Amino acid sequence: MWLRDPFQRFYPDGDFQIACDTYKYNSTDLRNLPNGGFTYVKSNNRTIQFYKFWYNGKDYFPGIHDQDVFNRIKFNPFIVEIGLKIRFLDTAYFGGFCQPSKDLDLVVTMHANCCLGLENKIHDIKMVIEDWKRYMGLMAAGQKNLSNGSWTAPWRCGMKNSKNPRIAPFRSFSVN
Structure with missing residues (x-):
C-alpha cells in the first residue's frame, strides 16, 4: 500500500532500488533480502543491461522465482562491471x-x-x-x-x- 509520496526517499545515485523483506541498515549491503514487490528503476544503459542479465537468469536457474534469481545474481561481478548502483530501501520507510x-x-x-x-x-x-x-x-x-x-x-x-x-x-x- 502506498501511504505517502515515495520519491523523496529514493537515493539520487541509485539506478535500481528495491524494497526489502529484511533490511540490514545499510542501503548498499548486498546481504539485504530484497522484495521485488516495490522497485524504483532509472532507465539507462546500466539498468537495461541489468534487466537483460536478470531475464537470462531464468535459463541458469530454471524453475526459480525471479526474486530468487535476483538474490543470486546481485553478487555477480557483472553488476560491478556495468557500474549498476543497487540500493536497498530502508524498511523504516x-x-x-x-x-x-x-x-x-x-x-x-x-x-x-x-x-x-x-x-x-x-x-x-x-x-x-x-x-x-x-x-x-x-x-x-x-x-x-x-x-x-x-x-x-x-x-x-x-x-x-x-x-x-x-x-x-x-x-x-x-x-x-
Missing part, C-alpha cells in the same frame, strides 16, 4: 509484514510480504488500512508526536508465520 515500519510518521509503503494465502494478505492489509485511517484521523485532529503509534498488523502474516528463503550460492553466467 518501505515496510512490510516481514519487517514492519515502526514509526507511522515516517512510513511510505506497507507491503503484504511474508504472507501465505490471499485470504491472510487481505485480512492483514485491511488491518493496515484501519490503522492508517485511525492515524490520519488523529493527525487531522491536531495530535502531534504520534510515533509511538503502531500497527496492529501483521496478525496472520509476518516473519513469524513465514519461511524466509535462503540465498543460494553464487553461480556465474553472462548476458547474451
Whole structure:
C-alpha cells in the first residue's frame, strides 16, 4: 500500500532500488533480502543491461522465482562491471509484514510480504488500512508526536508465520 509520496526517499545515485523483506541498515549491503514487490528503476544503459542479465537468469536457474534469481545474481561481478548502483530501501520507510515500519510518521509503503494465502494478505492489509485511517484521523485532529503509534498488523502474516528463503550460492553466467 502506498501511504505517502515515495520519491523523496529514493537515493539520487541509485539506478535500481528495491524494497526489502529484511533490511540490514545499510542501503548498499548486498546481504539485504530484497522484495521485488516495490522497485524504483532509472532507465539507462546500466539498468537495461541489468534487466537483460536478470531475464537470462531464468535459463541458469530454471524453475526459480525471479526474486530468487535476483538474490543470486546481485553478487555477480557483472553488476560491478556495468557500474549498476543497487540500493536497498530502508524498511523504516518501505515496510512490510516481514519487517514492519515502526514509526507511522515516517512510513511510505506497507507491503503484504511474508504472507501465505490471499485470504491472510487481505485480512492483514485491511488491518493496515484501519490503522492508517485511525492515524490520519488523529493527525487531522491536531495530535502531534504520534510515533509511538503502531500497527496492529501483521496478525496472520509476518516473519513469524513465514519461511524466509535462503540465498543460494553464487553461480556465474553472462548476458547474451
